[in-house]
Amino acid sequence: MEKDTTQNVAPKHQLSVTDAVAIIVGIVIGAGIFRTPSLVAANTDSDSLFLFAWILGGGVSLIGALCYAELTTAFPNAGGDYHFIGRAYGKKLAFLFAWARMSVIQTGSIALLAYIFGDYFSQIYNLGEFSSVIYAALIVVILTAINIMGIRLGTGTQKLFTVTEVAGVLLIAAAGLIFAPEFVEPTSAVIEPPTTSGNFLGLAMVFVLLTFGGWNEAAYISAELKAGKKKMVRVLVISILIITAAYLLINIGFLRALGHSSIAQSDAVAVDLMRIVWGETGVWLIGIIVAISALTSANATIFTGARTNYALGKDFKVLSFLGKWNSQTSGPVNAFLVQGLISLILISLGLFTRSGFETIIEYTAPVFWFFFLLVGIALFILRKKEPDAHRAFRVPLYPITPIIFCLTSAYLLCSSLMYTGIGALVGVIVLFVGALLLTIFQRIEKRRFKNEEYQIDEMEV
Numbered sequence: 001m002e003k004d005t006t007q008n009v010a011p012k013h014q015l016s017v018t019d020a021v022a023i024i025v026g027i028v029i030g031a032g033i034f035r036t037p038s039l040v041a042a043n044t045d046s047d048s049l050f051l052f053a054w055i056l057g058g059g060v061s062l063i064g065a066l067c068y069a070e071l072t073t074a075f076p077n078a079g080g081d082y083h084f085i086g087r088a089y090g091k092k093l094a095f096l097f098a099w100a101r102m103s104v105i106q107t108g109s110i111a112l113l114a115y116i117f118g119d120y121f122s123q124i125y126n127l128g129e130f131s132s133v134i135y136a137a138l139i140v141v142i143l144t145a146i147n148i149m150g151i152r153l154g155t156g157t158q159k160l161f162t163v164t165e166v167a168g169v170l171l172i173a174a175a176g177l178i179f180a181p182e183f184v185e186p187t188s189a190v191i192e193p194p195t196t197s198g199n200f201l202g203l204a205m206v207f208v209l210l211t212f213g214g215w216n217e218a219a220y221i222s223a224e225l226k227a228g229k230k231k232m233v234r235v236l237v238i239s240i241l242i243i244t245a246a247y248l249l250i251n252i253g254f255l256r257a258l259g260h261s262s263i264a265q266s267d268a269v270a271v272d273l274m275r276i277v278w279g280e281t282g283v284w285l286i287g288i289i290v291a292i293s294a295l296t297s298a299n300a301t302i303f304t305g306a307r308t309n310y311a312l313g314k315d316f317k318v319l320s321f322l323g324k325w326n327s328q329t330s331g332p333v334n335a336f337l338v339q340g341l342i343s344l345i346l347i348s349l350g351l352f353t354r355s356g357f358e359t360i361i362e363y364t365a366p367v368f369w370f371f372f373l374l375v376g377i378a379l380f381i382l383r384k385k386e387p388d389a390h391r392a393f394r395v396p397l398y399p400i401t402p403i404i405f406c407l408t409s410a411y412l413l414c415s416s417l418m419y420t421g422i423g424a425l426v427g428v429i430v431l432f433v434g435a436l437l438l439t440i441f442q443r444i445e446k447r448r449f450k451n452e453e454y455q456i457d458e459m460e461v
Contacts, residue, residue, distance in 0.1 A: 024236070067405045068216055096434045105368055121135050176257040
């Protein structure tokens with residue numbers, strides 16, 4: 001009889017600091033850095049303010065990372081945010097978070113990144129009318145298979161992708177800093193003010209922090225870090241510093257080669273830079289770099305996303321098939337499969353309503369920032385609720401640091417609601433469906449529990 005390798009098995013401590021940093025950097029430095037600089041420049045009126053926004057983004061992310069460091073070292077769990085929310089608020093709210101993450105947020109990110117890969121790789125080798133869709137579906141299947149095959153192969157692939165991705169970003173930075181002729185801004189050049197209302201730097205920060213998004217995924221690998229609890233602090237700090245340095249270099253390169261006004265007016269700032277330096281060969285090269293960046297982020301998102309599904313399966317018997325950990329591959333195989341299937345469904349929807357698909361992904365931002373805010377508040381709740389829990393790391397300057405983190409998250413929640421408008425209803429609908437499913441699952445579990453009690457009573461009789 002074949003031995004079952006999925007029952008009663010927990011995650012093992014197999015990830016090194018380098019593995020964890022590669023995953024976090026790989027998630028964050030994605031395709032966004034090749035698009036958002038234009039939006040940030042359009043909402044800042046000087047070079048210094050433009051660069052300050054990126055430095056501030058790194059600072060805000062570091063503050064958030066310190067808050068997460070306390071939570072991940074005190075309560076390491078493969079469920080990450082799901083686990084923190086569950087401990088602080090209870091299983092019902094935790095289920096809603098896991099549902100939103102599994103149904104749209106995480107799987108939508110995977111699908112969107114796969115589409116970005118498909119778009120850019122199609123410029124290198126086109127497969128026809130549905131080239132982007134075919135490449136997107138293939139990449140989800142291949143990366144999911146790689147992660148199912150084992151944690152070593154998955155993290156090894158991630159390290160290779162991350163090194164290649166960072167090298168690509170540095171190449172673009174070098175193109176702007178070294179190879180491109182220095183741009184001289186005409187004295188008459190005036191950047192037209194954006195059509196939005198309110199604090200323009202505040203709007204710029206929405207785009208900056210969107211580009212920094214993803215470092216919180218460290219929470220989902222905290223239970224698998226073999227270097228010890230305190231090393232999670234090192235993972236987060238090193239990751240944020242690498243990301244901030246890379247973003248600063250590439251944006252200084254953009255400023256030097258293109259100038260502030262040209263960046264603000266560009267739809268593809270990296271393409272514009274590479275065309276100046278190396279012509280059409282540079283355009284082809286940027287296609288490869290962006291494709292690799294999307295691939296890197298997609299692989300890391302697949303790796304961490306399945307961990308939430310695994311934690312959900314451990315807590316709800318109806319979904320217990322998700323909570324099985326394979327000891328041979330050190331991964332939640334069923335959770336990977338479900339995540340991959342949902343991602344493929346979203347990709348297939350994009351086949352028919354491409355713009356609508358991308359809009360749905362964008363409009364899930366309010367849901368993300370809502371739960372991000374709840375995690376920040378959870379730090380205060382868990383300090384009161386579980387004061388005796390061993391905290392290998394305590395966030396410095398408490399309570400000021402977590403208050404700043406919560407205020408930032410609240411501001412971005414309001415901003416995302418303001419700028420998405422009616423589209424934010426998509427996220428609300430997702431949560432409503434999740435609430436209905438939670439009610440159904442609870443009734444099923446209650447019925448099952450009553451049946452088990454009845455059978456025990458009959459046996460005693």
